Structures are given as C-alpha cells and as structure tokens.
Amino acid sequence: MKGSGGHAAHPHQTVDAITVASEVISALQQIVSRQVAPNDAAVVTVGTIEGGSASNVIAPSVKMSGTVRTLNPDVRHEIPQKMEQVISGVTSAFGACHFPLKQ
Numbered sequence: 001m002k003g004s005g006g007h008a009a010h011p012h013q014t015v016d017a018i019t020v021a022s023e024v025i026s027a028l029q030q031i032v033s034r035q036v037a038p039n040d041a042a043v044v045t046v047g048t049i050e051g052g053s054a055s056n057v058i059a060p061s062v063k064m065s066g067t068v069r070t071l072n073p074d075v076r077h078e079i080p081q082k083m084e085q086v087i088s089g090v091t092s093a094f095g096a097c098h099f100p101l102k103q
Contacts, residue, residue, distance in 0.1 A: 001087075003096040005060030017062040018051050020096045024064070025049075027086045035082055042070035042079065 001024065003015030025046050036042045044066065051062030068083075070076045080101055091098045 001064075001091055001096050001098045002061045003059070003094075005058045008056045008058055011058060014058045014060075015095045017059045017096060020091055020094045021049055021051065021062040021064055023094065024087055024090045027090050028083060031079060031082045031086060036070075036075055036079075040070065040072045040075045042068070042072075042075050044068050044079065044083070 001017050001020050003017035003020055005017070006014040028044050028046065032042045032044055045068075046064055046066040048065045049062060050064075052059035068076065068079050070079065080103060084101055087098050087101075
C-alpha cells in the first residue's frame, strides 16, 4: 500500500501506510470468519509486513505478503476477489492506494 509519509510530529499531514496496513490485516481476517462457509476450511495469512525506516517518520508505503489455503477450488477462486474488495475499500477509506494482488 501507498500513503504519504512525513514527520511523526505532523500526522495530520500524512496517510500512514502502516496504520492502513494494520486495518487491512484486520479486515482480511473477516473474509474467512464471515464470508466463507464454516464447512469450507480456509486460511488467509499475512506472513510479512515491511514498512518504515525510522521511529520518528510516518511510513509512506508498506509491502505485505501472505498466503491463502483452502481445499475447495471454488473458495480458492473467490478469496482473491474478496481480498481485492477488502483492500480497495480500506485503502480508499483512509486515502491510500494499493497495488494489485500477485497470485
């Protein structure tokens, strides 16, 4: 995701990509718990998050990676679309943008 970084003393002048990423991670967990049938086992995992370079600087961008696991081919096909909807909605709500998912 991409925001607009800046000095931590002026957070109102930035879009904090780390804060946006944390909201995205939380929202992604809702896909399995609320959009996948309980009898269709699925897991969405964010395994890495990289962003920021100093403790007093608001990060302008964050790179995340992860994986999706499910036994149902239909669910496997649907989850990336649901992830894209969630990520687009959250980033838009916070004034950030994101790059397309890599599959």
